[in-house]
Amino acid sequence: MYDVFQQYLDDKIVLTPAEKEKIRACAVVKKLRKRQYLLQEGDVWKYDAFITQGCVRTYSIDEKGIEHIIGFAIENWWTGDRESLLSGKPSRFNIDAIEDSELVLFTHANFEMLCGAIPALNNMVNQILQRSFIAQQNRIQAALSFTAEEKYLQFIDKYRVFANRIPQNMIASYLGITPETLSRIRKQTAKK
Template sequence: MYEVFQNYLNNKISLTDEEADLIKSVTIIKKLRKKQYLLQQGDVWGYNAFITQGCLRTYSVDEKGMEHVLSFAVENWWIGDRESLLSGEPSRFNIDAIEDSEVAIIRKVDFDRLCREIPAFNDMVNLILQKSFVASQNRIHSAISFTAEEKYLNFIQKYAGFALRIPQNMIASYLGITPETLSRIRNQSAKK
């Protein structure tokens, strides 16, 4: 499935054959079965990962065993623990596959080299980071400002396809509401 990653890059930036070959030479394709971890809490994250197929989630588990979903990611999205990547400290998060998935991963040292040696790749990465920051701001704003119903409607509007791929209990966790509240909101929305 490297072709998916290559097509993504070709749609974002122009690369010489040598640059494309360099990226391919440092990219590892990893298959994940449903519920298989890409990262476990306590491990140090040392990669940049691009999803070529499937759906993953980033989450933490509190002392009571409750899961708290930070994010979901699907095809053509990047995923990882930026804090652990940059600090070299153990991750506070888990990343696992919600469905059978495949990711293209690049070790940090190789990714940094690509950013140094391929200006267009570096520009693409910076744009992705900027968009990610804006998405995080919007997520924080909705989490502290919206009602439960507004959170759900905002989620459905932004990520319409997710509702069909992601179990409702995970969506509820992402929204910071109980599964029962989500069920009630969904039933009320269906009646409107």
């Protein structure tokens, strides 16, 4: 499982054998069963987490018991609650496995130490954070401006790999629409 993470790093940056070993020494491998929590609302998130296999979702549950999915993450993606990680405050979110999943975790202190000691890793992380910020801006803009159909079509265009792995009710929650609306949109777009 760690080898998947090492391959990811090798594809992105050049590391010396000593740097690779330093990173490996700080890594903790974790397996999650389908529906198992990685993080529960109210707990403090303390890790930088990389998915080597599987799919997870980040979501909240409102006072009416309705789930609001804010994101999905699959292989070669990072996941976690950045706000809780940086503030040390309890998370407002849950993260659980949609599929059996495997992750590589680093305590935040160890990850910060690695980024400080390995400039290439630090640069890679900064690029990921910049892309993540842009993706969040685009998601907010779509949520405010797009019709339900436009949201769905953009989701399929950007995240086609998710379409067959994630239940439709979860996709609807992510898009901020009802499962019935998503079903109708899917039927309409299939006819086009």
